[in-house]
Amino acid sequence: MRLKDRTAIVTGAASGFGREIARVFAREGAKVMLADINLQGAEAVAAEIGDAARAVACDVSDGDQVRAAVDAAIAAFGGLDIAVNNAGWSHPNGPLLSVDHATFRKLYAINVDSIFHMTHAVVPHFRTRGGGSMLNIGSTAGIRPRPGLTWYNSTKGAVHLMTKSLAVDLAPDRIRVNALAPVLAATGLMETFIGQPDSPEAREKFLATIPLGRLCETTDLAAAALFLSSEEASFLTGVILPVDGGRCV
Numbered sequence: 001m002r003l004k005d006r007t008a009i010v011t012g013a014a015s016g017f018g019r020e021i022a023r024v025f026a027r028e029g030a031k032v033m034l035a036d037i038n039l040q041g042a043e044a045v046a047a048e049i050g051d052a053a054r055a056v057a058c059d060v061s062d063g064d065q066v067r068a069a070v071d072a073a074i075a076a077f078g079g080l081d082i083a084v085n086n087a088g089w090s091h092p093n094g095p096l097l098s099v100d101h102a103t104f105r106k107l108y109a110i111n112v113d114s115i116f117h118m119t120h121a122v123v124p125h126f127r128t129r130g131g132g133s134m135l136n137i138g139s140t141a142g143i144r145p146r147p148g149l150t151w152y153n154s155t156k157g158a159v160h161l162m163t164k165s166l167a168v169d170l171a172p173d174r175i176r177v178n179a180l181a182p183v184l185a186a187t188g189l190m191e192t193f194i195g196q197p198d199s200p201e202a203r204e205k206f207l208a209t210i211p212l213g214r215l216c217e218t219t220d221l222a223a224a225a226l227f228l229s230s231e232e233a234s235f236l237t238g239v240i241l242p243v244d245g246g247r248c249v
């Protein structure tokens with residue numbers, strides 16, 4: 001058990017990557033708070049996981065709600081060791097100028113402000129415990145941006161730079177901050193990224209850009225999340241780890 005006696009909060013855990021991260025963390029011995037704007041979905045995943053999981057409603061773009069979710073995890077588990085900022089959203093792949101300012105602001109609120117809020121909510125607690133781990137879900141979009149998703153891509157660039165800067169700022173407190181940069185995966189956001197109805201042709205076109213020749217599985221990302229959140233990675237901070245079958249090489 002690689003996370004025995006550890007406690008974690010995973011945002012966006014009702015679906016996709018977050019759901020798999022929560023499952024794998026629980027399998028490896030952690031107690032996990034599943035925080036999602038979709039409470040029903042988070043409760044269903046928590047029920048499936050069993051006693052090690054709890055669910056809480058949380059809009060990650062709202063600082064008060066993030067703080068309340070962190071407080072709920074601390075109250076339920078007696079402390080918190082790991083925070084995974086996974087919840088995310090995108091505008092559909094499409095023409096640059098078709099994205100209005102309200103959509104742009106919403107993107108930043110969910111993908112970027114969320115990390116500001118989580119930092120404020122967990123860092124004082126991590127400091128009292130003598131350390132902790134924060135893991136942010138970035139994207140290959142923040143390393144090698146492609147057309148049609150500029151505004152989304154830029155949020156992931158911000159996630160990656162915040163990860164590195166937080167890592168150096170918080171290292172004296174023994175708080176590690178890392179990020180994962182997955183390539184396309186068949187989650188709730190897939191169609192948004194592809195920008196056309198999912199079809200064998202659309203997937204084929206995308207697959208041709210991934211040297212290992214397949215999409216990212218949620219289990220690929222969860223395995224990397226487990227490693228970076230475990231003691232095995234105790235000397236790793238400020239890492240942006242692509243989980244991308246070689247796409248960004």
Ligand SMILES: NC(=O)c1ccc[n+]([C@@H]2O[C@H](COP(=O)([O-])OP(=O)(O)OC[C@H]3O[C@@H](n4cnc5c(N)ncnc54)[C@H](O)[C@@H]3O)[C@@H](O)[C@H]2O)c1
Binds near residue numbers: 012013041
């Ligand atoms: N799927 C991909 O191809 C891909 C690739 C690179 C990065 N990512 C990133 O992975 C992360 C997870 O996305 P996913 O692919 O699993 O998609 P998903 O849509 O399956 O899951 C996203 C989850 O976030 C929740 N969520 C959305 N807005 C929220 C909010 N304001 N507050 C709280 N929860 C909210 C949703 O309810 C959902 O459960 C995102 O940060 C996304 O940008 C995805």
